[in-house]
Amino acid sequence: MSEPINRQIVLASRPVGKPQPSDFKLQESSIPTPQEGEVLCRTRYLSLDPYMRGRMSSSKSYAAPVEINGVLTGGTVGEVIESKFAELQAGDIVFGYGGWQDYWVLKGKSLNKVDPEVAPISTATGVLGMPGVTAYTGLLNIGQPKKGETVVVAAASGAVGSVVGQIARIKGARAVGIAGSVEKCEFVTKELGFDYCVNHKSPEFAEELKNACPDGIDVYFENVGGKVFEAVLHMLNEFARIPVCGMISMYNATELPAGPNLIPSLMRKILVKRLTIRGFIVWDFASQEKEALQQLTEWIQQGKLVYKEDIVDGIENAPEAFIGLLEGKNFGKLVVRVS
Amino acid sequence: MSEPINRQIVLASRPVGKPQPSDFKLQESSIPTPQEGEVLCRTRYLSLDPYMRGRMSSSKSYAAPVEINGVLTGGTVGEVIESKFAELQAGDIVFGYGGWQDYWVLKGKSLNKVDPEVAPISTATGVLGMPGVTAYTGLLNIGQPKKGETVVVAAASGAVGSVVGQIARIKGARAVGIAGSVEKCEFVTKELGFDYCVNHKSPEFAEELKNACPDGIDVYFENVGGKVFEAVLHMLNEFARIPVCGMISMYNATELPAGPNLIPSLMRKILVKRLTIRGFIVWDFASQEKEALQQLTEWIQQGKLVYKEDIVDGIENAPEAFIGLLEGKNFGKLVVRVS
Structure with missing residues (x-):
């Protein structure tokens, strides 16, 4: 039996414009060893999320960029292989920011335990993870939808948008989604239960959005920008x-x-x-994470909240999947099954 | 003794760009007669405020535009001449939206009584009126300055800005003003007590603003837009x-x-x-008006809040004064002494 190796995807060069496969490099390295208080995990799922594009650029943001030749940042669901942290043991499933690699070591206290009984463990990267908590905290703290109001959600079939619209509905608001294909729009209305969904690639997009929101827009959950934002702007209520x-x-x-x-x-x-207009990132509401996850879990168990995952196999396919994510090629929360 | 006449300034044409004297027309009309519940007042002071430019335009806003040949909208301090409203009597001083004219009739319940003992009655158009309440409610509800934070105030020598910066100081924040002349900047620091004031006409404006805010900007009270906003944007803190x-x-x-x-x-x-970033108008905080006026009055009486008025004589001079206001020619709260 050969020694296991750690496949890693590192940033070969900073993308200019659309990332290219050559901006990524697959390399092999040895398995790291955990020190006291640390845990060695093997990646089961790697989360791919739009924010990672920012980490590939050197411009100033709320987090430091990934270094050239550094392993790319990413949320991961891992299985504990070796633990030097009292509260975790081999075989436990955890979520942590392990990055784009097979094996990683992190401090045990930086990890969240994932309960495989509650939902598929991959959901810890989506509806029961950062995207779900982003949707929950951003919509409820800033959007504050009221009964009967109209909530418009861009990227409505995506990891965050899909949750935003469903919570809006649970809170008694009308949810109008915006998505990038007829198929996605159908999913958003039929599966996710939004009241309406408009295809932003339609030549009559602005007109269709207007028809979908006869009473104007009270909350617009912004995660796309550009022409969608401009169309929405003219329809916002006081x-x-x-x-x-x-x-x-x-x-x-x-x-x-x-x-x-x-x-x-x-x-x-x-x-x-x-x-x-208020910007936020999920960490700003860190104190509400537990409450959010409890509530999201309850809604899933009650059948009030559904989710869709777009699972890609093999860490070597992560760069291509990520490039596609930025172009809206994914359909649902994009996750890489690593092992 | 000749019959008194009512001089009125009406909107002759909608200004395109900078208003011209020809956009205004002085006309004479008869004195209106109050009906039951109404009060006839003679204008003592007419308030001139930037928002009036919006009323001269036909584009949609939060209030209906003035009609062509309609008397221009304006806040007025008036003396009651005849009252058919139980709570007011001849000789009382009131504030109401009488418009650009000598005499006006309004429902008694739409008027606020002004106490001449507290401060000069003209202040009901400024520090103890709409501009003061705008500053108080906007800064405290939205700006929420904390001890040690830096609050930047555009149009710092004006009716609203001068109050914003002084309240920021009262709340323990650093106040940095922006004004349009060396003389105004001196007034802002020496008389109003701001920590610093930057002349936006200086060729090194952006650099000077940076020097004035070594710890960045936590609150920017926006009432000017344009290049000032752009300079501030690069200095805003998380x-x-x-x-x-x-x-x-x-x-x-x-x-x-x-x-x-x-x-x-x-x-x-x-x-x-x-x-x-949050837009507001003073009416949005109508329920806080009484509290705001009480607090502002108290601060004036304690010497913590000072104000400056720029008084122009004669209603016939209102158009020219208003045109100048939009170019920053006034120095302090602009008021027209009408009688």
């Missing part, structure tokens, strides 16, 4: 709330869009309609 | 708050600024820095 958690349509942009500069018209809207 | 109550630099604009379109970079800032 006192509308816009939680901003991403803008995937801009992540590969190498330059700003052509003029005119629309900031004055945005600011005028903010004033005249008394809008609230 | 979780900074931006109450938006106006953007005077844009009110006369006839077209949007040239590109590129900076909305994506603004949205990225909102996300990465987790900013809150």
Whole structure:
């Protein structure tokens, strides 16, 4: 039996615009050894999420960029192989930021135990993980949907958007999704139960969105930016709330869009309609994580919250899957099955 | 003795860009007669405020535009001449939206009684009126300055800005003003007690603002827009708050600024820095008006809050004064002494 090896995907070069396969490099390294308080895990699932594009760039953000030749950042569901941390033992399933690799060592206290009885363990990267908590905390703290209000959700079939719209419905609001294909839109209405879903690739997108929101928009959960944001802007009601958690349509942009500069018209809207636009990341609501996960689990068990995963096999396929994610090629929460 | 006449200033034409004297017309009309529940007042002071530019335009806003040949909207301090409203009597001083005219009739219950013992009655158009309450409610509800934080205030010598910075100081924050002349900046620091004031007409404005805010900006009270907003944007700290109550630099604009379109970079800032940008108008906090006026009065009496008025004589001079207001020619709260 050969010695196990640790396959890792590192950042070969900083992508300019759309990432290319050559920006990633698969390398092999030895299995790390845990020290006191640490745990060695083998990756079962690697989460692929849009925020990772930011980590590949050197520009300043809320987290440090990945170094060139550094293992790419990523949330992972792992099985404990060896534990030097009292609260975990071999065979336990945990979630941690292990990165794009087969094996990783992290401090035991940085890991969350995953209960395989509750739901498939891969959901710890999605509906029962960072994307689910992002949706829950962003929508409820900033969006604050009220009964009868209209909540518009971009990237509605994705990991975050799918949860946002379903919670909006649970809270008694109307949920209108925006997605990138007829098939996705059908899924959003039929499976996720949104009231309506509009295809942003339709030539009549703005018109269709207007028809889907006859009473205007009270909450717009922003995670795409660009033309979707501009279409929404004209339909916002007084006192509308816009939680901003991403803008995937801009992540590969190498330059700003052509003029005119629309900031004055945005600011005028903010004033005249008394809008609230507020950026957040999931860590800002860290104290609500436990409550969020409990509630999301309960809704899943009650059948009120459904989810869809897009599972890709093999860590070597992660770069291509990630490149596709930024173009909306995934359908549901994108996860790589690693072992 | 000749019959008194009612001089009125009406909107002759909708201004395109900077208002021209020809957009206004002085006309004479008869004195209106109060019906049951109404009060006839003679204007003592007419308030001139930037928001009026919006009422002269036909574009949709939070209030209906003034009609062509309609008397211009304006807050007025008036003396009761004849009352058919039980709670007011001739000689009382009241504040109401009488408009740009000598005499007006309004429902008694729409008027606020002004106490001449507390402060000069003209202050009911400024520090003890709409601008003061705007500053108080916008800063405390949205800006929420904390001890040691840096609050930047545009139009710092104006009716709203001057109060914002002084309240920030009272709450233990550092107040940095932005104003349009050396003389105004001196007033802002020496008389109003701001920690610093930067002249936005200086060629090194952005650099000077940076020097004035070594710890970045936690609250930016926005009432001017344009290049001031852009300079501030690069200096905002994580979780900074931006109450938006106006953007005077844009009110006369006839077209949007040239590109590129900076909305994506603004949205990225909102996300990465987790900013809150929220528009408001004073009516949104109507329930806090009484509390605000009590507190502002107390601070004036304690000498903690000072104010400056720029008084112009004669209703016939209101158009020119208003045109100047949009160009920052006033120094302090602009009021027209009418009688």
